[in-house]
Amino acid sequence: MTLVAPGAGTPTGNVTVSDGSASCTAAVAAQTCNLTSTTPGTKTITGTYAGDGNVNGSSATPASHLVNVMITGRVQQFVSGGSNTDMSGVTVSLSGSTTATVTTDSNGRFTFTQLAGGGSFVVAPAAGGFTFDPLSRSYSNVNTNVMNANFVGYDAAAGVRDLRVISQYLIPGDDVIIPLNLEARGNEYSMDFSLGYSANPLKVAEVECGADAPGCSITSDASNFEKLGISVTFATPLTPGDREVVKVRFRSHGNINVGNTLLTFGDEPMVRVSFDGDGNPLETTYTDGAVIYARGMESDVSGRYSGDGGLLANDIVAIRQFVVRNLVPHPLYNEFQRADSAPAVTKGDGMLDATDIVQARRFISGLDPSVAPGGPYRPILQVLSPQRGVANDRTVSIGEATAYGxxxxxxxxxxxxxxxxxxxxxxxxxxxxxxxxxxxxLADGIDAVLTSDSTKPGRVTVLIDSASQLTFAKSERQLVNIRFTVGGGSRVDAVAISFGNDPTPSVVSDANGRKLDAGFIDGSVTLSGSGASDVAISGRVQTPDGRGLRNAQVVLTDANGKSRTVTTGSFGNYRFEGLAVGGHYTLMVVSRRYTFEPRTLPKGGDRSNIDLIARN
Known part of the structure; x- marks a missing residue:
């Protein structure tokens, strides 16, 4: 703007600059005026000077100016249980009224500038090995800057959120309620999907909001044969985590011979899609489930997976493998329910352990009549450690051992x-x-079946079951030996070996399949790098006329008063291993028929042929 003076003097007063909707005013002496346009598009910029007593008012020649908008945001990587971290190097694409591509900086930020006002745009990030939430963001008629086009990246293999059918078990003829659970992130607003099912055993009764989605709005469509469409809109944002969002009630037919029916996600009559509150699409995976019918008999598990209709020895073999987790019950059958049969009064307790083997023996031998399946359909989470210490004088103990080199x-x-x-x-x-x-x-002299699994690092599962008693009253008996390979090195503290309940519960059973109170006492292995070797003591227990004596208990006591007991085998043989070099030991035999003198052994290395002979 040029000021025209009528004569002498300096112009004073104010100048106003306007784009037609926004303006700024400043004194002539300031020389500048900052104008911020509040709407995008082509603007006509004008300047007006009102004049003063010495200078006439005037207006500048209008100038044309284009005001653009920008879209900016931040991309972060999801961190479970912690704060999300910025993702650099993510490719972010812009489509719609303008097409462009940028890459996030070290702070995970990106910006699209010089975008024409009033345009419509879609922003979508991409990076190898990741999927993003939301998948994209859409903006229509953009007339202001977008400052929060944010995304969170998730490991593509793990997924973002999963909607899954929670399989349920039922007796034919009963109603069954199927929960649909969502691994929610907290930004879900609505979901559409369809469920396929078999109309032979099932009929849709009703669809309702899940326990974690109160007040939701549901539309369902069951007009298509064996297909159920569901659309749900949540009344309030879901709390992140595993949330029950929908429940479907089915009525079942009373045909006991009907098979299990799968519940599978599909796109008819309603296509699978999820949205946030702004209408942006959300990545969602879907996990099918089933309605599983209770069938068979308790303890009938052979001939996987529905049983073979009989109670035979092969059922015991299979249940043994379940107990030590060499086999896992199939979740789409009531296999766990049938294997978990003890205690008999409740048809199981949600655990597979020694008592279930004993109860299966009772069914097979005819001590108990066969019964229809019942009790828990799946394992009940065990949170308690095995009972420690002494309980009613019955204990299971891990012995002490020393490893050399x-x-x-x-x-x-x-x-x-x-x-x-x-x-x-x-x-x-x-x-x-x-x-x-x-x-x-198995230890010598134990007439039992041993089943174990030692394939998992740091864990061994063990099951010992017998048709006769494992111990004698008020006596100690060795059940098994666990052999380990150990490393050498300098002497270190003892390596603890402890009892646990996962995956195989630590349990003792009586002949009726009932749990017995028992204390479980942990032990340890002491490692030594001295280069010496541990030693063994072995021999034979004999009658006065030289015959081998089976099922005799041989008790070894060290200089500190600690004792270990083994039971002789068929020919009277016994053996102790893992003994310290140079130890001082005393041997004693416990027998119902014969009397033995204690025998003290001199210090030394391996000692074999230490025969213990009964007195006449």
């Missing part, structure tokens, strides 16, 4: 019982960096 060590597991124990199951836990390659073997 880089070699093998045998750790005994013993039971101090009351004479009514016929089975035991337990999990052993240890440090797999110090103890490796566990091998489980």
């Amino acid at each position: 880089s070699r093998e060590v045998a750790v005994p597991i013993t039971m101090n019982g009351n004479g009514d124990e016929v089975a035991a199951s337990f999990t052993l836990e240890f440090d797999p960096s110090k103890l490796t390659d566990p091998r489980v073997e």
Whole structure:
């Protein structure tokens, strides 16, 4: 703007600059005026000077100016249980009224500038190995800057959110309610999907809001044969986590011979799609489920997966494998329910352990009549550790052992019982960096079946079951040996070996399939790098006329008063392993028919042929 003076003097007063909707005013002496346009588009900029007593008012020649908008945002990577981290190098694409591509900076930020006002745009990020939430953001008739086009990246293999059918079990003829659970992120607003089912056993009764989506709005369409469409809009944002969002009630037919029916997600009559509150699409995966019918008999599990209609020895074999987790019950059948049969009065307790083996034996032998399946359909989470210490004088103990150098060590597991124990199951836990390659073997003289799994690092599962008693009243008896390979090195603190309940509960059973109170006492292996070897003591227990004596108990006591007990085998043989070099030991034999003198052994290395002969 040029000021025209009528004569002498300096112009004073104010100048106003306007784009037609926004303006700014400043004194002539300031020389500048900052104008911020509040709407996009082509603007005509004008300047007006009102004049003063010495200078006439005037207006500048109008100038044309284009005002653009920008879209900016931030991309972060999801961190479970922590703060999300910025993602650099993510490609962000813009489509719509303008096409462009940018890459996020070290702070995860991106910006699209010089965008024509009033345009419509779609913003979508992309990076290898990631999927983003939301998948894209759409903006229509953009007349102001967009400052929060934010995205969160998730590991593509893990997914963002999953809607899954929670399989349910039922007796034919009953109604069944199927929960649909969503792994929610908290930004879900609506979801559409369809469920396929079999009309032979099932008929849709009603669809309602889930427990975690109160007040939701639901539209359902069951007009298509064996297809149910569901549209749900949430009244309030979901709390992040596993949330029950919809429940579907089915009525079932009473045909006991009908098979399980799958519930599968599909796109007819309603296409699968999820949106946030702004209408942006959300990445969602879908996990099918099933309605599973209770069938068969308790303990009938052979001939996977529905049983074979009989109760035979092969059922015991299969249940043994379930107990130690060499086999896992199939979730689409009531296999767990049938395997978990003890206690009999409740048809199971949600755990697979030694008592279930004993109860299966009772069914098969005819001690108990066969019954229809019942009880829990799936495992009940165990949160308690095995009972520690002494309980009614019945204990299962992990022995102490010392390993010298880089070699093998045998750790005994013993039971101090009351004479009514016929089975035991337990999990052993240890440090797999110090103890490796566990091998489980029955102790001499134990007439039982051993089932175990030692394939998982740091864990061994063990089941011992017998048709007769495992111990004698008020006596200690070795059940198994666990052999480990150990590393050498300098002497270190003892490596703990402890009892656990996961996956195999630590349980002792009587002949009726009932749990017996028992304490579980942990043990340890002491590692030494001295280069010496641990030793063994072995021999034979004999009658006065030289015959081998089976089922005799041999008790070894060290100089500190600690005792270990083994039971002789068929020919009277016994063996103790993992003993310290140079130890001082006393041997004693416990027998119902014969009397033996204690025998004290001199210090030394391996000692074999230490025969113990009964007195005449």
